[in-house]
Amino acid sequence: MKTAVVAFWLTIHAGVLALPQATTTAPKKTSSKAVKKTVATGKTAKSAKKKGAPAATRQTGQMAPTPARYKEIQAALVQRGYLAGEPSGVWDADSMDAMRRYQTDQKLTPTGRVTASALIGLGLGPKPADSPAPAVPPEPAVRP
Secondary structure (H helix, E strand, C coil), X not given: CHXXXXXXXXXXXXXXXXXXXXXXXXXXXXXXXXXXXXXXXXXXXXXXXXXXXXXXXXXXXXXCCCHHHHHHHHHHHHHCCCCCCCCCCCCCHXXXXXXXXXXXXXXCCCCCCCCHXXXXXXXXXXXXXXXXXXXXXXXXXXXX
């Protein structure tokens, strides 16, 4: 219990608030080297050794577009003549081929994947109204 209190105190003073976990085994002794590292970095030796954070806190990368978004992209490719048929919302081999041909014509890397540059070229990227207005500095006060 004494080790848990010390570890709790160290984490609070290192700028990281973490409550001690209840354990069913006897707590391990912490070396002075590990304590110094905890104080210096704000991470415990155990947390530093973890290979990855829990799925709830780990960022897993960009999410795949929704079927509605795929339909929107496919409709843009149909409109420009790169894809035949009706948009399905499923990114299949025909969709990848159409995107690859579009990317080649636009001098983009022809991956067949939905990329930011391809979306912008198709008119499906961020729109000026969606982006925040640039900050305009106030004019300096003129003194007579």
